[in-house]
Amino acid sequence: MLQAPVLIAVSLLYLGLLFAVAWWGDRRADRGRSLIDSPTIYALSMAVYCTTWTFYGSVGRAAVSGIGFLPVYLGPTLVMALGWFILLKMIRIVKANRITSIADFISSRYGKSHLLGGLVTIIAVVGIVPYIALQLKAVSSTVGLLLSYPEIVMPHRSPTMSVAADISFYIALILAAFTIVFGTRHLDATERHEGMVAAIALESSVKLVAFIAVGVFVTYGMYGGFGDIFEHLATHPELQRLATAIPSGQGYTGWFSLIVLSALAVLFLPRQFQVAVVENVNESHLRRAAWLFPLYLLLINVFVLPIALGGLMHFSGQGVDADTFVLTLPMSQRQEGLALLVFIGGLSAGTGMVIVETIALSTMVCNDLVMPLLLRQRRLALAESKDLSGLLLSIRRGAIVVILLLGYCYFRLAGEAYALVAIGLISFAAVAQFAPAIIGGMYWRGGTRGGALAGLLAGFIVWGYTLLLPSFAKSGWLPNDFLTQGLFGIDLLRPQQLFGLSGIDEISHCLFWSFLANIGAYVGVSLLRPPMVAEATQATVFVDALQESGPIGAVLWRGRAKVSDLQELVGRFLGPARAEVAFAGYARRHGGRQGDKLEADARLVQFAESLLAGAIGSASARVMVASVAKEEPLSIEEVMHILDEASQLRTYSRELERKSRELTAATLELREANERLQELDRVKDDIMSSVTHELRTPLTSIRAFSELLRDDPKMHLPDRERFLGLIVSETERLTRLINQTLDLAKIESGRADWNACELDLKEVIEQSVAATSQLFREKEAHVDLDLPDNLPLIMGDRDRLIQVMLNLLSNAAKFLPPGSGRVRVMLRLLADGLQVSVTDNGPGIRPQDQELIFEKFRQVGDTMTAKPSGTGLGLPISRRIVEYLGGRLWVESVPGEGATFLFTLPFAPQRELAVGQQEPAA
Amino acid sequence: MQRRILGRDRLIAAFLVGCVLFNYPLLSVFDRPSEIFGIPMIFAYIFFAWVLVIALMAWASEARSG
Amino acid sequence: MNKKILIADDEQNIVISIEFLLRREGFEVLVAGDGEEALAKVRGERPDLVLLDVMMPKMNGFDVCQALRSDPDLAGTRILMLTAKGRDTEVSKGLGLGADGYMTKPFSTKELLAEVRKLLGM
Structure with missing residues (x-):
């Protein structure tokens, strides 16, 4: 089962599976349905932190230094607690500026400097290439181990072995091909690789499962659990210190240094920056990944010490390298399937690291090392070339191959040397x-x-x-x-x-x-x-x-550029089609028809620059944009001024927003108050005018009759009596008017006296009908009463309600047809109160007048032959009374068929509630 | 907003707790040859502290209320 | 020949008092209760003077005044506006529409008679 053809087939099948996952992930991304939009996948992709250095190496280090391997995982655990701040800020910066690598990040921060980007790239390459070599070594030596199965023979490389016969060379080539397919499928301004991330997350799951499988097998299969292993230690006194103490050579200082170092590495290793920052799909994923990733680290470390101790005891004196225990322990127990799983786990750990690291490095080499140099070569005239997107892809692919070959060369060169074995921490220190x-x-x-x-x-x-x-x-x-x-x-x-x-x-x-x-x-x-x-x-x-505010960069650009020039420029690097799509999208997003404008504004220039930054790095992008845009340089004073203003604005913007909201609210209130005042003024004016009119009219008759009587002492007695009678009735009218006006004024101003008590509405109605019976008798009208007994009490003011009833009844009487008048008074029980209706068979009220009649002095007399008598205040007063008592008064009428005035009143509240002054419900 | 600030403060607290638990001098207290449930003291301590810190972080990240 | 006067007002008691006053002075008196009736009676009866209340149902005094003044046949008809709203704007509006005089309610019967006589050239 562990022969070469099987191994090759399984390896290729596994890589094929990874590729399928990656391809699927890219497809989904293209369709906008991200496969990796999950905090769990995000956390798993971060676990690319665990390479073969962890998978095989942890056990090796534990065999030498006991728990001394742990700080490398405690540091990341701690830093993830701060990830919500540091990583979030990095993600925001990277997304806002379309930064694609750590070199770009640093170069962009310090004024988009080519020199700085180049230096960071060189440091990263020098620090990381040996690390890649380590992965190649691990993968190839495990292949060697498996091929010698069932013997356990430590692979010893002969320096004379030809490259063509060296399996790790082919591994490097396969990985290069794989990385090229994953990482440079197309150029993207954001330089994200969803498919790759999906594959990496899968690999992280596989390596965790494989490692835990071995751990369980060793701890519970070969031994009887944790306690059993540590018990066995008693027979190996030379091993006891491994389990019980911080290694003496390391000490607490070294322990602390490792925590700091790994904490920095988990942030700044190019592959970590790639998966945690550049590939982040949704910054809210950080929240859960902040503890899921540490949990992953914990799980993959639980069995390290048991495996190391188990291996040391099992292979005691056999010269088996502790770095291989994860594989050799299952082999020694003839667990072929488990050994194969371990091999696949190790392959996952190695390939995952190599792929992500190589993509990250190749982006850096291309954008921050090669492109700046090429663009500077006037001889090549690249800056004027039509379409550079193909060239860019070629550079990246070339960089991938070169980096992997460099790794292979270092591996061939270093072999078993210390320089390779210790490279994990040396790399960490470099990126730190x-x-x-x-x-x-x-x-x-x-x-x-x-x-x-x-x-x-x-x-x-x-x-x-x-x-x-x-x-x-x-x-x-x-x-x-x-x-x-x-x-x-x-x-x-x-x-x-x-x-x-x-x-x-x-x-x-x-x-x-x-x-x-x-x-x-x-x-x-x-x-x-x-x-x-x-x-x-x-x-x-x-x-x-x-x-929380828009990008400030655009504010700091002043100059002139043509939209067409910018689009053409972007097209040269991204391809004309992608540029077209990007610019059209920008125009759509910004509502305006940017494409039609000849001159680009600062924001569009910024947009173009950020598009280019994704493809060729921010420093080169700035140079390229400057070549088509005539920038008018800002002086340092101007910039500082703008920045000061901007930062002050930011500082105060929230305060300002709050203040302006308050101000708006206050203004609104003021305006409303003013409008109310004006309205009141107008109403008062109208009322004064109406009242004046209503007062003058009876006064006119009174004065005229009085003068007639005075001027003609010999007037006939019937005339005299008639005139005196009219004077009296006009005086009564005046009195009524004055009383009602004052009454209304009192109700409206809230100074009216209310004597609220529980009332039987039926009794109030009967009393009112009795009081108006003379009116109806005069008109020979018939009054129907429909008043059920035992209805609940309502809360109200007896005199006021009688006033309302009298008003409605006299109104009805006024409009009844002489001789055939019918009035029907009904009392009905509603869900929440009582309803009274007074129906007449008079001329009715036109729909457009049905609200007007409740306005002051709005008598509607058009359909009547004579102007209605009355003050024009009865209905307005009645309505206010009913509303004050929590009810509603309205009229329903079909012209020609009479009118029904209805009002409702709520039940009296429960007895335990205060019975007394009622608050108005309206 | 308040909740986010609280969550942030809890994460910072988790970080500080971790810093203290994972380092000298607390580490030296458990750095001695004795066992707990048959497991070496220092080994058990570190994993216990680790689980505790992760649980704190999970609580700070996931807690919806309070 | 007796002068013919039309009283147009919707306030019955005012009509009664003015009618009595004018008849006593020997005028022939017509009565209209609203604007439309007033307009019809002016056209049918050709009074010499119209006492026109402003606030009337169906058609207010201003509209009646305007209608009368737009009819050349009725150019000789004098118009005296009577209103309870004594504002200056109302006075000038009435006069602007072609009314010959204007009296504010309540008025003294003597002044009314004097105004009536003046308008009728008596």
């Missing part, structure tokens, strides 16, 4: 050098390009001197004197006891000196001069990335 420039750049506005360059360079040199070169010396590639005597024999320059610093492990030593140099140079040089325009601009873009 990015930390000051990145973290400083995200939180400190003062960092400059010079500072970043000096810091990176200093840190890189110290790292090389205190960690990389010593590893070469330990591999025998450099004279050992270098280590023991120091450079040129100067004792103070001993690379791992620099300036006499001793007593700490090499990692802590390197970390201390390199960070001292790095941070010192970064801060020191930055403080030499104030940031320049471009640096200050980008500082604001980065530092304020979490502020």
Whole structure:
């Protein structure tokens, strides 16, 4: 089962499966239905952190240093607690500026500097290529181990083996092909690879399952559980220290250094930056991934020590490399299937790392190393070339192949050397050098390009001197004197006891000196001069990335560019079709018809630049855009002014928004109050005018009759009596008018006296009908009463309700046809109160007048032969009374068929509630 | 907004708790040759602390209320 | 020949008092209760003077006044507006529409008679 053809077939099948998943993921992404839109997949993709260095290497390190392997996973656990801040900010910055790699990130922060991007790329390549070599080594040596099955023979490479016969060479080539297909399918401004992420997440699951399977097999299959393994240790006193103590060579300092180092590595390793920041689909995934990823790390480490101890005890004295225990323990127990699963797990760990790391590095090499150089070559005239998208893809593919071949070469060269074995932490220390420039750049506005360059360079040199070169010396590639005597024999320059610093492990030593140099140079040089325009601009873009406001970059651009030029420029790098789509999309999003405009505004220029930044890096993008846009440079004063304003605006914008909201509300209130006042004024004016009119009319008759009587003492008695009678009735009318006007005024102003008590409405109605019976008798009208007994009481003012009833009844009487009048008064029970209706068979009220009659002095007399008598205040007063008591008064009428006035009143509240002054319900 | 700030503060607290639990001097307290349930003290301690920190982070990230 | 006067007002008691007053002075008196009736009676009976209330149902005094003044046959008819709304704007509006005089309610019967005589050239 473990013969070469089977291994090859299984490996190829597995890679094929990965490719299918990746292809599916890309398809789904193209259709906008992201396969990886899940925090779990996001967390699994972060687990690309666990390479073969973890899968096989952890057990190896545990066999030497006990729990000393753990800090490498505790650091990431801790940093993920802060991921919500640091990673979120990085994600925001990357998305807003279309940054595609860590080199681009640093270059963009410090004024889009080519030099800085190039330096970061070189550091990354130097630091990471050996790490890739380590993966190749792990994969090829496990193949070697499996091929010797059932024997367990440690593979020993012969340096003379030809490349063509070397299995790891083919592995490198296959991985290169695979990476090319995954990573450079097409050029994208965002440079995201959803399919790849899906495949990586799958690989992470496979390696976790495989490792736990071995752990369970060793712990519970070969031994009787955790306790059993540790019990067996009693017979191996030489192993006991592994399980019980922090390794002596490491100490608490080394432990702490490893936590810091791994915490930085999990943020700044190119592959981690790629999956955690660049490939992030949704920043809310961070929330769950923040604990899922640490949980993954915990799970994959639970069985490391048991496997290591089990292996050490099982293979005691057999010369089996502890790095291979994960594979050799199942082999020793003839567990072929488990061994194959382990191999696939290790393959996952190795290929996952290689693919992501290579894609990240190739993007950096292309955008930050090769393109800037090519664009600078006037001879090639690339800047004028029509379509560069093909060239860009070729460069990336070339970079992938070169990086993997470099890894292979390093692997061939280093072999079993210390330099390769220790590369995990050496790589970590290399990328940790990015930390000051990145973290400083995200939180400190003062960092400059010079500072970043000096810091990176200093840190890189110290790292090389205190960690990389010593590893070469330990591999025998450099004279050992270098280590023991120091450079040129100067004792103070001993690379791992620099300036006499001793007593700490090499990692802590390197970390201390390199960070001292790095941070010192970064801060020191930055403080030499104030940031320049471009640096200050980008500082604001980065530092304020979490502020909720639009990108500030566009504000800081002033110049002229033609839309067509910009589109053509973008088309040269992304391909004309993609450029067209992108520009059309921009125009759509911004509502305006940007495409029709000849001149591009600052935002469109910014957009074009960010499109290009995705393809060729931000520094090159800036140079390219500058070539078609005539920028009018802003002076540092102007920029600082804009930035100051912008940051002040940001600081105060929320306050300002709040204030302006308050102001708007206040203005609105004021306007409403004013309108109410004006309305009141108008109403008062109208009422005064109406009241005046209503008062003058009876006064006119009274005065005229009085004068007639006065001027003619000999007037006939009948005339005299008639006139005196009219004077009296007009006086009564005047009195009524004055009383009602005052009454209404009192009700409206809320100064009316109310004597609220529980009332039997039936009794009130009967009393009112009795009081008006004379009116109906005069008109020879018939009054029907339909008043059920035992209805609930209502809360009201007896006199006021009688006033309402009298008004409605006299109104009805007024309009009854003489001789054949009928009035029907009904009392009905409703769900929440009682309803009274007074129906007459008079002329009715036109629909358009049915509300008018409730307005003051609005008597509607058009259909009547004579003007109705009355003051025009009865209905308005009645309505106000009913509304005050929580009810409603309205009229229903069909002209010609009479009118029905209805009003409702709510039941009296429960007895335990206060019975007294009622609040108005309206 | 309030909830987000609370969650953020809880995460920072988890970070600080982790920093203390995973380092000297607390580490040295458990760094001695004794066993708990047959498992070496330091090994058990680190994994226990690890689970605790992850649980804190999960609680800070996922808790919807309070 | 007796002068013919039309009283157009919807307030019955006012009509009664003015009618009594004018008859006593020897005028021939016609009565209309609303604007439309007033217009019809002016056209049919050709009174010499119309006492026109402003606030009337169906057609207010201003409209009646305007209608009368747009009819050349009725150019000789004098118009005296009577209104309870004594604002200056109402006075000038009535006069602007071609009314010959204007009295504010309540008025003194003597002044009314004087105004009537003046308008009728007596």
